[in-house]
Amino acid sequence: xxxxxxxxxxxxxxxxxxxxxxxxxxxxxxxxxxxxxxxxxxxxxxxxxxxxxxxxxxxxxxxxxxxxxxxxxxxxxxxxxxxxxxxxxxxxxxxxxxxxxxxxxxxxxxxxxxxxxxxxxxxxxxxxxxxxxxxxxxxxxxxxxxxxxxxxxxxxxxxxxxxxxxxxxxxxxxxxxxxxxxxxxxxxxxxxxxxxxxxxxxxxxxxxxxxxxxxxxxxxxxxxxxxxxxxxxxxxxxxxxxxxxxxxxxxxxxxxxxxxxxxxxxxxxxxxxxxxxxxxxxxxxxxxxxxxxxxxxxxxxxxxxxxxxxxxxxxxxxxxxxxxxxxxxxxxxxxxxxxxxxxxxxxxxxxxxxxxxxxxxxxxxxxxxxxxxxxxxxxxxxxxxxxxxxxxxxxxxxxxxxxxxxxx
Amino acid sequence: xxxxxxxxxxxxxxxxxxxxxxxxxxxxxxxxxxxxxxxxxxxxxxxxxxxxxxxxxxxxxxxxxxxxxxxxxxxxxxxxxxxxxxxxxxxxxxxxxxxxxxxxxxxxxxxxxxxxxxxxxxxxxxxxxxxxxxxxxxxxxxxxxxxxxxxxxxxxxxxxxxxxxxxxxxxxxxxxxxxxxxxxxxxxxxxxxxxxxxxxxxxxxxxxxxxxxxxxxxxxxxxxxxx
Numbered sequence: 282x283x284x285x286x287x288x289x290x291x292x293x294x295x296x297x298x299x300x301x302x303x304x305x306x307x308x309x310x311x312x313x314x315x316x317x318x319x320x321x322x323x324x325x326x327x328x329x330x331x332x333x334x335x336x337x338x339x340x341x342x343x344x345x346x347x348x349x350x351x352x353x354x355x356x357x358x359x360x361x362x363x364x365x366x367x368x369x370x371x372x373x374x375x376x377x378x379x380x381x382x383x384x385x386x387x388x389x390x391x392x393x394x395x396x397x398x399x400x401x402x403x404x405x406x407x408x409x410x411x412x413x414x415x416x417x418x419x420x421x422x423x424x425x426x427x428x429x430x431x432x433x434x435x436x437x438x439x440x441x442x443x444x445x446x447x448x449x450x451x452x453x454x455x456x457x458x459x460x461x462x463x464x465x466x467x468x469x470x471x472x473x474x475x476x477x478x479x480x481x482x483x484x485x486x487x488x489x490x491x492x493x494x495x496x497x498x499x500x501x502x503x504x505x506x507x508x509x510x511x512x513x514x515x516x517x518x519x520x521x522x523x524x525x526x527x528x529x530x531x532x533x534x535x536x537x538x539x540x541x542x543x544x545x546x547x548x549x550x551x552x553x554x555x556x557x558x559x560x561x562x563x564x565x566x567x568x569x570x571x572x573x574x575x576x577x578x579x580x581x582x583x584x585x586x587x588x589x590x591x592x593x594x595x596x597x598x599x600x601x602x603x604x605x606x607x608x609x610x611x612x613x614x615x616x617x618x619x620x621x622x623x624x625x626x627x628x629x630x631x632x633x634x635x636x637x638x639x640x641x642x643x644x645x646x647x648x649x650x651x652x653x654x655x656x657x658x659x660x661x662x663x664x665x666x667x668x669x670x671x672x673x674x675x676x677x678x679x680x681x682x683x684x685x686x687x688x689x
Numbered sequence: 690x691x692x693x694x695x696x697x698x699x700x701x702x703x704x705x706x707x708x709x710x711x712x713x714x715x716x717x718x719x720x721x722x723x724x725x726x727x728x729x730x731x732x733x734x735x736x737x738x739x740x741x742x743x744x745x746x747x748x749x750x751x752x753x754x755x756x757x758x759x760x761x762x763x764x765x766x767x768x769x770x771x772x773x774x775x776x777x778x779x780x781x782x783x784x785x786x787x788x789x790x791x792x793x794x795x796x797x798x799x800x801x802x803x804x805x806x807x808x809x810x811x812x813x814x815x816x817x818x819x820x821x822x823x824x825x826x827x828x829x830x831x832x833x834x835x836x837x838x839x840x841x842x843x844x845x846x847x848x849x850x851x852x853x854x855x856x857x858x859x860x861x862x863x864x865x866x867x868x869x870x871x872x873x874x875x876x877x878x879x880x881x882x883x884x885x886x887x888x889x890x891x892x893x894x895x896x897x898x899x900x901x902x903x904x905x906x907x908x909x910x911x912x913x914x915x916x
Contacts, residue, residue: 284810288803299791590789596748597801597849598776600769683748687783 289603292594293610300583304615307579311619312626314572315663318565319627320634322655325561327635329554331647333522336547339485339494341397341428341516342525344546345387345532347377348539374402376511383536384515392528395518397424400502400511406449406495407466408457415453415495417467419502419512428518431483431496437461438481442498446480450491454482467497469505477501569662573670576615580608580674584681591678592686605679612671613664620663624656692760694856694889695722695745700754702740702912714740715912718754722857722891727883729900730893732909738893739861741909745891746859747775759856776805780850780888782879784862787846788834794845795821795830801852820848824878840871847878851888858882860892864899876902 286294297304352370354362377383380398387396400419405412422442426432432440436451438461447465454460461479468474477497485491503509515538519525522543529542544551584591591604628651635649702715714737722728732738743749744756747763756763758778763771780801788797798817803809821830824844829837837845843863850858860879864872876899883890892903900906908915 284808286809287807291803291809295791593781593783593787593789594800594804595772596746596775596781597804598772598853599804600772603804684743687748 289606289610292607293614296583296587296607297611297614300586303579303583307575307615308619308622310575311572311616311663311667312622314568314575315620315623315659316626316630317568317623318659318662319624319655320630321561321564322659323627323631323651324634325557326650326652326655327631327647328557330650332550332554334648335486336550337522337543338434339429339487339490340543340546341395342519342522343517343529343532343540343542345377345383345515345517345536345538345540347375347513348537350375374506374508374513376508377513377515377538380512380515383538386536387515387517387532390528390532392519392521392524393517394520395424395427395516397421397428397516398499398512399425399514399516400499400506400508401513402469402502402506404467404469404495404505406453406457407468408459408463411457413453413456413492415449415467416493417469417502417505418494418496419499419506420496421499425496425516428516431481434483434485435481436484438479440483441480442496443480444498444501444504445478446498446501447477448481448483448496449479450494451482451484452488452492453495454479456492467495467505471507473505473507475501475505565662569666572616572619572663573666576612576667576670577673579615580612580671581677583611584608584674584678587678588681588686591681592683592688595681595683596687601679604681605675608675608678609668609671612667612669612675614667616663616665616667616670617660619667620660623663624659627659628656691724692757693721693723694726694759695720695891696755696757696760697721697745698755698757700741700744700751700756702737702744702749703752706752713752713912715744715751718912718914720907720914722889724856724889725883725887726889726891727880727904728889728891729903729906730891730909731895731897731900731906736909737912738909742859742861742891742893745857746779746781747771776801777853778856780853780855780858782843782846782850782858782860782863784865788837788842788849790833790835793831793833794826794837794841794848797834797845798849798852801849805853817848817852820851821845823882824848838871839867840874843867843871843875844878847875847882851882851886854886855888857889857891860890862893862895864894864896872896872899 350370352367354367357363384396384398387393397420402417404415404417406415426440431448440448442448459465459479461482463479464476465479466474466476503511519528525542526544529540532540594604632649635645638646640646697718697720700715700718701713703711703713705711718741730738744751758774766774789800792800795817798820799809799813802813802816806813818830821827824847826841826844829841834842864875867875879890879892882888894900
């Protein structure tokens, strides 16, 4: 017996060790349950990370845009509306009012980790006979690359943006038959045009984005759009991507700027993730229930098997509370030990699955995400489940009449 | 004058109280056990011996009457207080399955001390070893209880009953499951402890020969003590 262990722990561990086979089976059962939880949760986290990576590769967490222009109803001198029919005006690109002030506000706001003013507009790009409508994004590389890590997705050339450079997507490069160093003619609706050199070709993981998005220096875009010193949007990153919508609402409330979070702009994807989380939670609940019933069944049998020993313990001065704790500890230990093996099984399963499921090009299908909190939470959940499952048998053991128990 | 170790006054015990099947199994039991007493409790099966033993051992409560341990009236004590009093003043030796099989002989003897003090200490281990040596089990003290012979198990049970230096040891057929030689040996051990430690013993037995070797014999017949 260990000197540092209190009586209840000694008795609980010995009872479990004595019923070795029974203990092994139930730990095995708990381990399988926990393994399923870890595997499912790990898969979900990995898939979530994969979706988020794909969705947020080419877009900021929050984008501040100039609110839509609206037409005011015509009123007479007394404030009475004379003509209630309002035609929605065509939206033209206008600069964001007081954008440096808004940028500074954003920089000071908690939860926001990156701020980058940009200018977005439509343009036409031409190379020889080929031409394409594009979305021209003028960015400050120093801040923007912290929000959309374009250098990480460069497949040819480099992420260089001087006033003469343009970065285009792989699909556009294919359509135009262009490569790094080639010249492209870029013109906007107002008639302004520039000849820019392809500095890099980027693959943002989305065909449409790779065909449409092009990146130039902010000053180049301002010059082309005739909006010197102006920006149309401010892109933000936040510390926790799941807080993006809340922060966006806070920003909208404190400024007269429209704030669109990635959650709002990808509502369908977000609800899909939510459904997955809900499904995963349900699986956890049912697995935890089956684990709880398994532990409870084993301990109920143990109480019956050990009723005489419980009686002897009671006769030698063991209190009801001590008996209660002996069985609660057994439940907790079964849950905890099962969770340790289960966590190992689940982690091994997901690592193996991750290694087995590759894309045709040999790259990983999804990033492997094994958060240590998943293991800590699962161990706590299993231990708590074990304790709760042991409650009824433990109360039964503690309430045993020693006379009846000794008689067997 | 010191209080007797045990005093029963008009103790009655009934079961199924208030129901048609109500039955009184003990009627007005008066009994006094002084320090050093070595008493045999005899009686036919169903006479109420075990019920009386359970009441004396504070495992059960009388329906009426009073029970004093070392002069302390136990009627008003809570379950926790009774458990504490039982642990500190009464030792038990049962007939069957006396030891906890998951533990060694030494650990079984350490158990009452561990229950009382929570953590194992060198003093507890030393006491358990000394008690087992006293009952002649020093060579098998680390064997699991289930690997001991019946006689060895009863000896270990005697050592365990003495672990808390109780004033009273209750032995329910301590030799009933043993061969004659082992039974005699265990009985002599109880007698020796009684002489050396002045511990009071109340032994339930059907064995008339053993009972005759006790200082006193009390017979229970139909729930009454026969003179």
